[in-house]
Amino acid sequence: MKLPFLCLAFCGILALNSPIALSQSSGQYVEEKDIAYRTNIEQDAYITERCRLDVYYPKDEKPWATVVWFHGGGLEKGNKEIPEELKKHGLAIVAANYRFSPAVKAPAYIDDAAAAVAWTFQNIERFGGDKTKIFVSGHSAGGYLTAMIGLDKSWLAQYDIDANAIAGLIPFSGQTVTHFTIRKERGIPDTKVLVDSLAPLNHTRKDAPPMLLITGDRELELLGRYEENAYLWRMMKVSGHNRTELYELDGYDHGGMAKPAFPLLLKFIHSTLGK
Secondary structure, eight states, rough: OGGGGOOTHHHHHHHHHHHHHOOOOOOOOOEEEEEOOOOOSSSOOOHHHSEEEEEESEEEEEEESEEEEEETTTTSSOOOOGGGGGGTOOEEEEEEOOOOOTTOOOOHHHHHHHHHHHHHHHHHHHHHHEEEEEEEEEEEEEHHHHHHHSSSHHHHHHHHOGGGGSSSEEEEEEESSOOOOHHHHTTTHHHHHHOOOGGGGGGGTTTOOOEEEEEOTTTSSSTTTTHHHHHHHHHHHHHHOEEEEEEEEOOOOOOTTHHHHHHHHHHHHHHHTTT
């Protein structure tokens, strides 16, 4: 069993036995689909198609916390979804699509992610949510987008949102160096590491929101995904950030790590909100 950085060899057991994982709300939930979130820029057919989100929220429980969820797919494919593991936990889920490479190039999809989070800050209260309790999360490419817009404050600042207003960042197996698809757009191979302005690692800071980093097993993950996150964890600590946590899910590969990670996300939200 690997011990550094709060690695959990027993996460599969935790997922089955955690009281958070099993404690679900019996209230009614509503889902509103395909809401356009980029209405403030010149539209084209691709923006109209991809820049949409779904909102799943409790009908009666107010004011509730929200998780903005970004799907994975290497910034080249995928589709918005409301994770089943997050349903009926007294939370709202905002699941957002974004544009893909090669139809667009970096940083268009990062800007889309920021616009979706900004939309949530600007609109969640009319659904019954609390804009001081917005968490951002996602798997793989979605984890990368989570870390980028949460650590580099410039992306949300252009929408007049302070990234520090995010209640917590929870990237699942996200790249912390410059994403491999961005490197591919520039003709740089997967094995050539780049840390530039489009790398979350380039934006470590003391005053960032609380952050939970979760990866699969370092021997089963894509490329150096665990090691990238471990380095971000270390550099956040060096920067003086006092709440960055890292979990390695022993025995789970890149695609399989999401399901056992959701109970950790829920626990993190509850502990951040003091519940």
